[in-house]
Amino acid sequence: MAAGDGGATTWPSRRPPTVGRTVGHWVVTTSTELTTARRELMAVAREIPAPAPDPSAGPAIALPDRLALLLSELVTNVLRHASPPAEVDVRQEDGRCLIDVADPEVHVPPNPEDDRSPGLGGHGLPLVAELAVDRGWYVEGSRKHVWAVLRTGA
Numbered sequence: 001m002a003a004g005d006g007g008a009t010t011w012p013s014r015r016p017p018t019v020g021r022t023v024g025h026w027v028v029t030t031s032t033e034l035t036t037a038r039r040e041l042m043a044v045a046r047e048i049p050a051p052a053p054d055p056s057a058g059p060a061i062a063l064p065d066r067l068a069l070l071l072s073e074l075v076t077n078v079l080r081h082a083s084p085p086a087e088v089d090v091r092q093e094d095g096r097c098l099i100d101v102a103d104p105e106v107h108v109p110p111n112p113e114d115d116r117s118p119g120l121g122g123h124g125l126p127l128v129a130e131l132a133v134d135r136g137w138y139v140e141g142s143r144k145h146v147w148a149v150l151r152t153g154a
Contacts (some may be wrong), residue, residue, distance in 0.1 A: 011110035011125065014136040016100060016147040020093030023048070029084040035077050037126035040066045042088060047094055048152050061150060066131055067097060070148050074101040077146070082108065087143065096133075097150045102143040110137050110146050 023044045026037040046065035071088065078086035082105040089100045110125055129135055134146035139145070 001146075006070045009145070011129075013109065013138060014073070015020075015138050016098055016136060016145075017095055017134065017149065018089040019098040021030045021091060022089065022095070023092045023097075024088070024090040026088040028075050028079070028086045028088060031079065034072065034079070037075070037088060040061065042068050043088075046068045048097065049095075052065075063097075063150070070099050070128050070150065072132060073128050074099060074146055074148070077101075077110075077124055078103040086111075087118055087148055092152060094147055096154055097142070097152050098147060099150075100145050100147040102140075104142060104144070106139045106142065 012063050025039075026033070026040070028034050028037055042064040045067045048063060054109075067090070071090070075086045075088060078084060078101060082103040084103070087102040089098075090099075091098045130150050131150065133151050134149040135147065137144060137146045
């Protein structure tokens with residue numbers, strides 16, 4: 001799936017690609033812990049090479065901000081709709097960054113709300129789908145994992 005695939009926000013059931021080194025791991029149970037995780041991820045992301053700008057894609061969002069946005073949207077879903085804690089792993093390698101957020105709601109797949117009124121919220125998963133180059137979810141043991149991959153620099 002490519003970034004910018006618009007309304008095609010179904011969340012496929014599959015495992016993520018293998019991505020090398022861990023750049024961050026957090027266990028988040030509160031919005032305060034989410035703020036800390038975002039700040040720490042943004043600091044780490046400043047050291048990751050960013051992709052070359054694509055002038056046809058409109059205004060660029062800096063890589064640290066994109067990673068923090070994906071982290072926020074995926075973890076907020078756990079805090080609002082599942083049972084905390086959210087276990088977050090961020091891995092980076094070969095021009096990709098993987099964000100994997102796990103929660104205990106194994107019987108509740110990600111459910112993007114494409115047709116919901118903007119005032120009602122619920123647009124986090126479609127936003128993640130728009131920014132990610134790949135995405136999915138899977139169950140392992142007693143945890144459901146929802147993941148997204150961003151393109152980084154070479």
